[in-house]
Amino acid sequence: MRSVDRLALAHLQLAFAAFVLACALGLWQMLARSPWPAPGFTPSTYFQSVTAHGAAMAYVLTTFFIMGFGYFTADRALARPLPGLRLAWAGFWLGLLGVAMAMAPVALGRASVLYTFYPPLTASVWFYLGLVLVVAASWIWCAVMILAMRGWKRANPGQAVPLAMFATVANAIMWVWTTAGVSAELVFQVIPAALGLVETIDVGLSRTLFSWTLHAIVYFWLFPAYIAFYAMAPRAAGGRLYSDTMGRVSFVLFLLYSLPVGMHHLFMDPEHSTGFKFLQMTLTVLVAVPTLLTVFTIAASFELAGRMRGGRGLLGWIVALPWREPMVLATGLAFFMLFFGGGGGLVNMSYGMNAMVHNTSWVTAHFHLIFGGTVVIMYFAIAYDVWPHLVGRPAPSLRLQRAQLWLWFIGMMTMTLPWHYLGLLGQWRRVAQFDYSNPIIAAWAPWVLVSVLGGAVLLASALLFAWNLWSFRHAPAPARPLAPFAFAQAVHEPRRIPAALNGFGMWNALVAVLMLAAYGYPLAQFFISPPPSALVHRVDGAPP
Amino acid sequence: MKSERDILRTELQWTLAVGAAAGVVSLAILWASLAHLINPPSNFETIDPAALHLSDEFTESNLGTRVEADGEVVTRIVATQFAFAPSCVLVPADRPVTMRLTSPDVIHGVLVTGTNVNTMIVPGYVSQVRATFRTTGDLLMPCHEYCGIGHSQMWAVVQVVPAERFKPDAQGRAACEKR
Numbered sequence: 108m109r110s111v112d113r114l115a116l117a118h119l120q121l122a123f124a125a126f127v128l129a130c131a132l133g134l135w136q137m138l139a140r141s142p143w144p145a146p147g148f149t150p151s152t153y154f155q156s157v158t159a160h161g162a163a164m165a166y167v168l169t170t171f172f173i174m175g176f177g178y179f180t181a182d183r184a185l186a187r188p189l190p191g192l193r194l195a196w197a198g199f200w201l202g203l204l205g206v207a208m209a210m211a212p213v214a215l216g217r218a219s220v221l222y223t224f225y226p227p228l229t230a231s232v233w234f235y236l237g238l239v240l241v242v243a244a245s246w247i248w249c250a251v252m253i254l255a256m257r258g259w260k261r262a263n264p265g266q267a268v269p270l271a272m273f274a275t276v277a278n279a280i281m282w283v284w285t286t287a288g289v290s291a292e293l294v295f296q297v298i299p300a301a302l303g304l305v306e307t308i309d310v311g312l313s314r315t316l317f318s319w320t321l322h323a324i325v326y327f328w329l330f331p332a333y334i335a336f337y338a339m340a341p342r343a344a345g346g347r348l349y350s351d352t353m354g355r356v357s358f359v360l361f362l363l364y365s366l367p368v369g370m371h372h373l374f375m376d377p378e379h380s381t382g383f384k385f386l387q388m389t390l391t392v393l394v395a396v397p398t399l400l401t402v403f404t405i406a407a408s409f410e411l412a413g414r415m416r417g418g419r420g421l422l423g424w425i426v427a428l429p430w431r432e433p434m435v436l437a438t439g440l441a442f443f444m445l446f447f448g449g450g451g452g453l454v455n456m457s458y459g460m461n462a463m464v465h466n467t468s469w470v471t472a473h474f475h476l477i478f479g480g481t482v483v484i485m486y487f488a489i490a491y492d493v494w495p496h497l498v499g500r501p502a503p504s505l506r507l508q509r510a511q512l513w514l515w516f517i518g519m520m521t522m523t524l525p526w527h528y529l530g531l532l533g534q535w536r537r538v539a540q541f542d543y544s545n546p547i548i549a550a551w552a553p554w555v556l557v558s559v560l561g562g563a564v565l566l567a568s569a570l571l572f573a574w575n576l577w578s579f580r581h582a583p584a585p586a587r588p589l590a591p592f593a594f595a596q597a598v599h600e601p602r603r604i605p606a607a608l609n610g611f612g613m614w615n616a617l618v619a620v621l622m623l624a625a626y627g628y629p630l631a632q633f634f635i636s637p638p639p640s641a642l643v644h645r646v647d648g649a650p651p
Numbered sequence: 652m653k654s655e656r657d658i659l660r661t662e663l664q665w666t667l668a669v670g671a672a673a674g675v676v677s678l679a680i681l682w683a684s685l686a687h688l689i690n691p692p693s694n695f696e697t698i699d700p701a702a703l704h705l706s707d708e709f710t711e712s713n714l715g716t717r718v719e720a721d722g723e724v725v726t727r728i729v730a731t732q733f734a735f736a737p738s739c740v741l742v743p744a745d746r747p748v749t750m751r752l753t754s755p756d757v758i759h760g761v762l763v764t765g766t767n768v769n770t771m772i773v774p775g776y777v778s779q780v781r782a783t784f785r786t787t788g789d790l791l792m793p794c795h796e797y798c799g800i801g802h803s804q805m806w807a808v809v810q811v812v813p814a815e816r817f818k819p820d821a822q823g824r825a826a827c828e829k830r
């Protein structure tokens with residue numbers, strides 16, 4: 108096996124191991140909140156589990172998947188040796204060390220602060236230091252991606268960077284911006300508190316810094332799904348990408364508008380006034396634009412493919428698509444779930460309307476549907492697409508792959524539709540159990556039970572996914588070598604390309620301007636007139 | 652195969668449609684904000700969380716519902732790990748109520764089931780929500796933000812009574828009915 112393939116495989120395997128564990132914890136948490144019993148339940152074990160579930164999904168699955176897929180993309184799209192291969196391996200081991208450092212105190216019950224921290228609650232310092240190492244590892248990945256693209260451009264002057272790599276580097280640059288907020292929160296506020304160096308924390312500042320990261324991190328997770336939509340799905344459908352240019356425009360828009368919008372997580376917060384909340388709400392509306400452009404471009408690509416396969420009429424091309432291809436099926440299911448997830452998100456972002464759903468199960472439903480229904484289902488599809496090329500064997504069973512995707516879809520809908528409804532009824536978030544003897548809460552019980560069944564289907568799907576990857580080991584070696592991996596081609600491949608759509612210099616400057624406008628004063632206010640701080644509250648059992 | 656011109660034209664048409672949709676959504680929210688005053692609670696007001704007992708407003712004896720001299724109904728609540736003080740507040744139906752909340756320790760949050768009352772409670776700040784309760788009865792007011800291991804036990808009750816049963820005492824204070 109080639110070294111770069113081993114590198115990608117190591118990242119993807121770690122990502123998916125964390126994912127399967129986190130799915131099991133998720134089902135147990137749903138049991139705890141339902142009228143049914145959950146073995147081993149106490150409030151402490153519950154919040155331990157929520158912390159592990161959140162950190163494993165949000166930090167381990169995503170970061171390592173994105174890094175592994177990025178290395179694969181750089182290698183296949185650029186078709187030249189990856190610069191800094193040893194550095195990349197160092198990043199992997201650093202990240203793995205970080206995961207172990209962060210998860211050990213969680214397992215010991217000394218870091219039950221959930222993956223979003225909530226200072227002045229303060230966990231064992233190892234939890235935060237471990238996560239800082241994971242972020243540092245991801246920065247190494249960012250550097251390798253940027254270097255790889257730069258090297259390719261130097262060797263191919265005037266040519267368009269392949270779309271998949273252009274998008275990967277857009278994500279790497281966005282991620283450096285994104286992590287600035289949470290890194291500042293950890294390094295300047297939370298870790299000093301955990302070390303006992305300071306006794307108080309400015310909570311308004313920490314929440315604002317975390318909000319800097321909180322929206323863009325979701326787009327960091329989403330990027331691989333969009334790369335699959337543009338650069339893999341059209342090829343799997345037997346066609347071509349409708350427009351390479353629109354892909355570039357969409358990825359640039361993601362880079363621009365994912366960042367200056369995080370304050371929509373703080374609509375219900377008292378440390379900001381309406382002006383900046385309104386400004387960031389307006390920018391949030393613009394985030395919908397690249398997604399809607401993508402839906403059109405990918406649907407148009409699929410229509411071309413369907414018509415080439417003999418589809419006729421207004422909708423006949425949909426029937427003609429090769430739905431037996433897991434990548435095509437996953438794209439269809441992801442679009443379907445994106446419709447519901449995006450609709451829910453529209454309610455969340457609608458400023459005053461947020462009061463109706465803030466911190467209710469509606470929000471939990473929304474981000475599970477976006478994350479599970481658009482991000483993770485495409486991670487599955489990408490894994491199924493690249494695994495044969497990483498291990499050098501064809502898939503043992505496409506039927507089981509499709510079954511796994513369908514199970515994920517059914518489970519996700521069964522779990523999140525009741526959650527949306529429960530949120531509208533007022534079911535609140537982040538509690539370990541509900542008192543079902545209360546008549547208001549008793550009325551929720553049937554819907555809670557339906558959602559638990561959805562969670563069970565999701566765990567079954569996660570296990571089948573692990574089996575589908577594991578079973579490559581038993582697949583017979585192919586008689587002839589597999590055809591080399593290829594990304595989708597556009598109907599019209601770009602011949603000449605404006606520099607703005609082939610690099611990020613100008614866009615970086617624009618991000619800086621937008622961030623200054625959106626976050627400049629909201630952050631400066633904490634230094635101009637510092638508000639009263641809150642006392643540190645340790646949750647790791649250490650003496651104060 | 653489609654020509655490059657065709658592709659560009661259709662993409663631009665779609666982009667215009669998307670831009671128009673985004674504009675309509677923005678205008679609808681702006682209209683709701685300005686014409687119907689539907690805004691997030693954004694009362695910017697600081698308070699020292701370590702000295703609530705020294706403040707005039709959030710001392711223990713001043714918590715709960717009170718009709719102020721100008722006739723405004725104000726409910727003051729302190730959210731702590733892991734209880735609300737008081738654990739039940741009485742409010743009149745169909746009359747504007749101002750809820751003022753703060754925390755001496757960590758982040759909390761509240762919602763009132765069946766209403767649009769919803770705010771974070773961040774130590775260092777006073778959160779304020781204005782609401783008019785339309786239905787009578789006992790509504791749940793849980794803490795909806797993770798505040799520690801006892802978070803799930805942290806909830807209170809908002810008792811909404813018809814105007815004729817809302818009888819403040821001489822100082823204007825009203826407490827939940829005993830049952």
Ligand SMILES: [Cu+2]
Nearest residue numbers: 759794798805
């Ligand atoms: Cu609380």
